[in-house]
Amino acid sequence: MEKEVIKIVLEMLEEMHPDPKCELIYGSPFQLLIATVLAAQATDRKVNEVTKELFKLYKCPEDFLELTEADLADKIKSINFYKTKAKNIMDICRVLVIKYKGQVPESREELVKLKGVGRKTANVVLSNAFDIPAIAVDTHVHRVANKIGLVETEDVLKTELELERLIPEEQWSKAHNYLVLHGRYVCNAKKPKCSQCKLASICRSHI
Ligand code: SF4
Incomplete structure (x- = not known):
């Protein structure tokens, strides 16, 4: 063309x-990353309903690590594939805290190493949270x-x-x-x- x-x-x-604009509601790159992971095969509207409450109490990876995987699964259970997503999110939070001082890395190469984060999710985070050109x-x-x-x-x-x-x-x-x-x-x-x-x-x- x-x-x-x-x-x-x-x-x-x-x-x-x-x-x-991205229709997911988030207050930080970390929250956008989590919301995007939750949004796989789910609607943004449903994810926003759940994260509205979730992000009030759990704002950063350290906060999420106070939860057990089962606690988190219970909090996101209205979203498709919630058990797998809870497992991946807990793993992501552990890696962010251990390897990146609790921050979301600003590179696709690093983002796609996180559990449950593919190229599409990485591109959503790069473009919307960091203003790095990408097409998800x-x-x-x-x-x-x-x-x-x-x-x-x-x-x-x-x-x-x-x-x-x-x-x-x-x-x-x-x-x-x-x-x-x-x-x-x-x-x-x-x-x-x-x-x-x-x-x-x-x-x-x-x-
Ligand atoms: S709605 Fe979709 S298929 Fe129809 S004209 Fe627009 S872009 Fe094309």
């Missing part, structure tokens, strides 16, 4: 989603980028690398949030609202 077309796509997405490819970003025709691949990593090639680096983080919001609220997987979509004139999947 031509860079001129990318520019137009980004402008149209901006018109539809003028305030492109979740199910929405992957689907919408393919539907519009920005990329043509079933491989999530290829989608990330192709989007990074096409989009100017200073717009990566914004572009990620545009595509997430567009997938959530307009280009829904089951029922895309093409009649309300400004991209309809150039989208190859327009119905």
